[in-house]
Amino acid sequence: EIVLTQSPGTLSLSPGERATLSCRASQSVGSRYLAWYQQKSGQVPRLLIYGASSRATGIPDRFSGSGSGTDFTLTISRLEPEDFAVYYCQQYGSSLYTFGQGTKLEIK
Amino acid sequence: QITLKESGPTQVKPTQTLTLTCTFSGFSLTTSGVGVAWIRQPPGKALEWLALIYWDDDDRYSPALKSRLTITKDTSKNQVVLTMTNMEPVDTATYFCAHQGDGFEVWGQGIVITVSS
Numbered sequence: 001e002i003v004l005t006q007s008p009g010t011l012s013l014s015p016g017e018r019a020t021l022s023c024r025a026s027q028s029v030g031s032r033y034l035a036w037y038q039q040k041s042g043q044v045p046r047l048l049i050y051g052a053s054s055r056a057t058g059i060p061d062r063f064s065g066s067g068s069g070t071d072f073t074l075t076i077s078r079l080e081p082e083d084f085a086v087y088y089c090q091q092y093g094s095s096l097y098t099f100g101q102g103t104k105l106e107i108k
Numbered sequence: 109q110i111t112l113k114e115s116g117p118t119q120v121k122p123t124q125t126l127t128l129t130c131t132f133s134g135f136s137l138t139t140s141g142v143g144v145a146w147i148r149q150p151p152g153k154a155l156e157w158l159a160l161i162y163w164d165d166d167d168r169y170s171p172a173l174k175s176r177l178t179i180t181k182d183t184s185k186n187q188v189v190l191t192m193t194n195m196e197p198v199d200t201a202t203y204f205c206a207h208q209g210d211g212f213e214v215w216g217q218g219i220v221i222t223v224s225s
Contacts (some may be wrong), residue, residue, distance in 0.1 A: 001171055035211035037155075044204065044218060045155065050211035088155055090211070095168055097145070097157040 002027055002093045004100035012108040019076040021103045023067075023089035031068045033092035039102075040085040048087075049074065081107075110134035112144075112205050112216035119222045120195050130188040130205030130216060137163050137183050143208035144188040146179065148201040149218075156201075160208060161188060195223045 003026040013019055023034070036049040047056040049065035052072060062077040076083055084107050089100040116128040130144060137144060145160040159179040161167045169177050178191045188205060200223045206212035 037212070039155075044215045045212070046215075047211045047213050050213075054210070056211065056213065090155075090157070096171065097160065097168070099147075099155040099157060101154045 001096060002029060002091055002098055004089050004091055004098055006087075006089060006100035006103045008103060009101075010104045010106060012106050013079055014108045015079050015081055017079050019074075019079055019083070019105055021074040021076075021087055021105070023072040023074070023100050025070045025072075025091060025093075027093075028069045029072075029091045029093045034065075034067070034072050035090045035092075036063075036065055036074045037088045037090065038083075038085050039088065040082075045088065076105075079105075110207050110214040112207060112214060114203060114205050114216045114219040116203075116219060116221070118220060119224060121225050122196055122223060124195050126190075126192045126195050126199070126221060128190045128192075128203055128205075128219065128221075130190070132186050132188070132205075132207065135207060137161075137181050137186070137188070139163055141209065144181070145206045145208050145212060146188075146190045147204045147206060147212070147215075148199075149204070150198075150201040153201075158192075158203075159190060162208075197223045199223050 007022045031052040034052040037045040039045040053065045086102045112132040143162040146158040161179045176193045181188045202218040204218045205216045207214040
């Protein structure tokens, strides 16, 4: 089973700053099978990125994903107030799905 | 427009079996490449994938819970059913179903399940 480790656990930034979130897999993941989700407090998770770098429908272009193999990154170029939330990476490898433990992005 | 909605009991007792139904619209589970997944989230904790069933009846389970889970589909009713046996208080969580295309594209609102005697 592939384990995903996200870092940092909590990221404190101000609106307008750039956020870089990391997701590391315990073994290689096909880039097609890496996704990122945003979950605001009390809300349902929302798909941001699939295939490591493709934005889902309606996702602003300040969100971008990159990476391959075992190291993946979600970047938010300029933080808006509505971007402060918990972010999860998720992979599909060896026919099984796993989520990372999440990174909480909080206002500094 | 794709929508999904979870239904089932909101409370079960320890050792009981939980049966959850995901009723969906806007897509067909006979379309190649499509699946429906179940995911849960204990209060204040991370998302945990449980199971997924594909259009071709292929099913996948979390290794940690495989022995307790069964996922089935009824394409005529546009429903996917998840059963989880031997429920324990640690299984208290919000349970979501989601449409699998490129990632979990659309999620249901979730159903809160409490396991308590």
